[in-house]
Amino acid sequence: MTMAWDAARVVEVARRLRNAETGAWSEAALRGVAQGLGWEWRDTADGPRLITDAEPNTLARWAPRLRPVGRFEKDYVHGGEEYVGLSVPVAVTEGGAAAKVAAFRDAAAALTNEFGTAPIMGAYGEPGPFYDFGPSWGTPFLRWRQRENSLELRAGEYGPELLLQPTDPVENWFWRQGHGENYALGGFFGSNNDPANAGLGSPGRWRTTDWEVFASTLGDFLRALPAETHALGIELDLGIHALVPGTGGPVVFHIACGERLEIVFDTEDLEVDIADPTALGWIPHTVQPAVLEHWIESPYHSGVFDIGAVDGRKLARMMVDTLRGLGVASPHDLSLSDHAQRVRGYYVEYYGLTLRENP
Structure with a gap:
């Protein structure tokens, strides 16, 4: 009630x-x-x-x-x-x-x-x-x-x-909180060009080289994300690039989140393969198609999750184990797609992801 x-x-x-x-x-x-x-x-x-x-x-x-x-x-x-x-x-x-x-x-x-x-x-x-x-x-x-x-x-x-x-x-x-220590800030913060924001500053992001620290903060970021994005009336469209050995840093994951959350794992531009992505928790598109709209075609996805139904730590572990299996050396070798920080007129910093835009 x-x-x-x-x-x-x-x-x-x-x-x-x-x-x-x-x-x-x-x-x-x-x-x-x-x-x-x-x-x-x-x-x-x-x-x-x-x-x-x-x-x-x-x-x-x-x-x-x-x-x-x-x-x-x-x-x-x-x-x-x-x-x-x-x-x-x-x-x-x-x-x-x-x-x-x-x-x-x-x-x-x-x-x-x-x-x-x-x-x-x-x-x-x-x-x-x-x-x-x-x-x-x-x-x-x-x-x-x-x-x-x-x-x-x-x-x-x-x-x-x-x-x-x-x-x-x-x-x-x-x-x-821009001191750079682990877990300094979480979530995300967006500001627009309204004159009311004159003089507003945003602290720098913190970064980590530790996969366990990254998995923890990524899990926290994902856990309530559909509730937060739908409450705010926005949709996030986040591509994550990774410096996989032998590649130029392709988009490996795409996170789509509005009222529901879904993540796809793209293997098209990779020189190395995960032997069995399903063993890590990925669902083949041939078994169950992805539900949300993604701007990359992918053979694997996470499944779709409604508000209040996201196991953030499980999804984060699946993503981190995938990255480590591909030979990505450190979370410092990850970055966001170049449009990810522009959301409905806001410029958004994703402190809970710790990642910068792809240079």
């Missing part, structure tokens, strides 16, 4: 959040924001609670939440902020990933109709801002960036949430 605000209420609260006078994100300023929204500010031993008129049996899941500056936030605030976020659930669902994605899409449509295309979109993966772990069903987000504050539609544990946050701290955290 899903309980959700209608589009008019989503837009009304979003508009009021965008126009809120948050000052320097002090407690005094946020008490005023809560009062203006008709919420009660209640001090408790665990910090302030914001009380709304939600039904008592869903209060905990519907309640707005303030994020105070604490251990993981303090290094990224420089304006005296006492809080770095105000989250407001707009849907609560007892269903699985598909139900949460549907609720996210409904809220996204209402906000896009009101505010236009979000200047920033993506999926946080792990870790999220200030080292959060996101909900298990996926971590999609749309962000309407402004200089002082940014409004975001993001994934919550029970469905989509509105998040008002000061712009500088979250971008400061993001930028400083």
